[in-house]
Amino acid sequence: MCCWHHQGQTKHHRSRFYQWVSMPPFGGDKEKQGLKPNFLYYVKKERKTMRQENMSVEDVPINGFHRLLTVRSGGGWVMDGYILSIIGVALMQAASALNMNRFWQGTVAASALIGIFVGGFLGGWLTDHLGRRKLYFVGPILFIACSVAQFWVESGTVLFWLRFLIGVGVGIEYPVAGSLLVEFLPKKSRGPRLAALTILWFLGAAIAYIVGTIIMAQGGDTAWRLVLASPAVLGILLLLVRLGTPESPRWLMSKGRNAEADQIIKQVYGPSFSLKNLPEQPADQAMSFKSLLHSGYGKRMLFVSMFWTCSVIPVFAVYAFVPKVLQALNLTGDWAVYGSVAITLLFVVGCIIATMLINITGRRPMVIHSFLWSGFALLGLGIFSNSAEWVVLTLFGAYAVFIGGAQVLQLVYPNEVFPTEIRAFAVGMGASLSRIGAAVGTWLVPISLDAIGIGNTMLVAAGVSFVGLIVSVALAPETRAMSLQEAASLER
Numbered sequence: 001m002c003c004w005h006h007q008g009q010t011k012h013h014r015s016r017f018y019q020w021v022s023m024p025p026f027g028g029d030k031e032k033q034g035l036k037p038n039f040l041y042y043v044k045k046e047r048k049t050m051r052q053e054n055m056s057v058e059d060v061p062i063n064g065f066h067r068l069l070t071v072r073s074g075g076g077w078v079m080d081g082y083i084l085s086i087i088g089v090a091l092m093q094a095a096s097a098l099n100m101n102r103f104w105q106g107t108v109a110a111s112a113l114i115g116i117f118v119g120g121f122l123g124g125w126l127t128d129h130l131g132r133r134k135l136y137f138v139g140p141i142l143f144i145a146c147s148v149a150q151f152w153v154e155s156g157t158v159l160f161w162l163r164f165l166i167g168v169g170v171g172i173e174y175p176v177a178g179s180l181l182v183e184f185l186p187k188k189s190r191g192p193r194l195a196a197l198t199i200l201w202f203l204g205a206a207i208a209y210i211v212g213t214i215i216m217a218q219g220g221d222t223a224w225r226l227v228l229a230s231p232a233v234l235g236i237l238l239l240l241v242r243l244g245t246p247e248s249p250r251w252l253m254s255k256g257r258n259a260e261a262d263q264i265i266k267q268v269y270g271p272s273f274s275l276k277n278l279p280e281q282p283a284d285q286a287m288s289f290k291s292l293l294h295s296g297y298g299k300r301m302l303f304v305s306m307f308w309t310c311s312v313i314p315v316f317a318v319y320a321f322v323p324k325v326l327q328a329l330n331l332t333g334d335w336a337v338y339g340s341v342a343i344t345l346l347f348v349v350g351c352i353i354a355t356m357l358i359n360i361t362g363r364r365p366m367v368i369h370s371f372l373w374s375g376f377a378l379l380g381l382g383i384f385s386n387s388a389e390w391v392v393l394t395l396f397g398a399y400a401v402f403i404g405g406a407q408v409l410q411l412v413y414p415n416e417v418f419p420t421e422i423r424a425f426a427v428g429m430g431a432s433l434s435r436i437g438a439a440v441g442t443w444l445v446p447i448s449l450d451a452i453g454i455g456n457t458m459l460v461a462a463g464v465s466f467v468g469l470i471v472s473v474a475l476a477p478e479t480r481a482m483s484l485q486e487a488a489s490l491e492r
Helices: 002-021 039-054 064-097 102-130 138-150 156-182 187-218 220-229 231-241 249-254 258-269 289-293 296-320 322-328 334-361 363-383 389-402 404-416 420-451 453-475 484-488
Strands: none
Touching: 064 102, 064 138, 064 156, 064 187, 064 220, 064 231, 102 156, 102 420, 138 156, 138 220, 138 231, 156 187, 156 404, 156 420, 187 220, 187 334, 187 404, 220 231, 249 258, 249 420, 296 363, 296 404, 296 420, 296 453, 334 363, 334 389, 334 404, 363 389, 363 404, 363 453, 389 404, 404 420, 420 453
16 A cells, blocks of 8 residues: 555656656746746756857857858959959950950969969968958959050050959958858868859859840940949949958967957857867967978968869950850850850859768869869860861860869868868968969960960860879878868978
């Protein structure tokens, strides 16, 4: 009897306990009846808070701030792709209107790339000293001012200098926007999101060819002026969307401004986060550019510069002279018009595929295979340059798709393999050095087409891709699933 009574009491107390802990934190009418608040709720909440306090910002899920920052930085790459590609649409008409010979056509086409060389160095150095946020607005301002000024240009010389200044703005974008984004992103999302920037670049290029083709078809003899001025619209939108962007906490910590860094961390990740959730390299690891070249980072700088250069030389040459290249490949009329749009869209497709695979295949296999198969596609264009239209477009399309892997890694690799203190400078230097090769290659395209023909020009482009292949096999590291500290470390 006593035993049964005891069991009944136990069941009664157990049911009361479950009733108690199943309640919400404030029980309304039940709380008025004398029942206590949900103890288990507060236990779970405390455990969640403790987990957050011990969680690295490298492991947090993507939140609204990350998405907005991706749009803010990604808009710069749409802008860059549009600006650097729009010249290919307008150049032939502009050259006729401004009486530019082949030398000046090549010079104007390469001018923005020369500007990127200057802007990359300048932007990388300035953003490491002045911060990411201040320089976040320089690029859009240059895009707007110089694009509008191109509408009234009256000589190839003036057009060269305006395109040069636009290139300076683009060069600043690479280290500034790239570093700001990567220093906020969690490690699982870093690769795909950085890769997505390259997709946006090619999307901007595709939009440039679509919009430019429409304007050229409707605008008459002066349509090229509207085409060159059209980037101002995108520049204004980019400037507006970037308002309110915070400074990078990693950069603030590298400058000893810990209180400001802590405040931004709490704003972005929540009040339970603080500086201790942000792993960072010790301050004594900071290095100068001179020491970079004499350390293991010099080898990484060589790889980044070489693979970046080899991946952009053929691409920029194509974008600057798509109509001329397709004409040399015997594509005229509708084949040339729709072919150029199709090729630009296939560049986007290639980058999308690479972005989806980047965390599956890893960085090193992706860059190697990208150079290998894109090189074979260019080799085919060189051998079969006089073939039927569908053969030429198929090979061109194959190149556009396969080079996507190397293209998306242009931002992933340099942002991952260098420490915070030199990250922006290293990215800027990589962008600068790569654009020298791209500028020379672009300048030589019209000369090469006349001197050695389209077939041999394509063979030279294939050779450039195979150089990128050799460099990648020899030097490409693997950084998949690593934190920024692990990826940048020389001890792994």
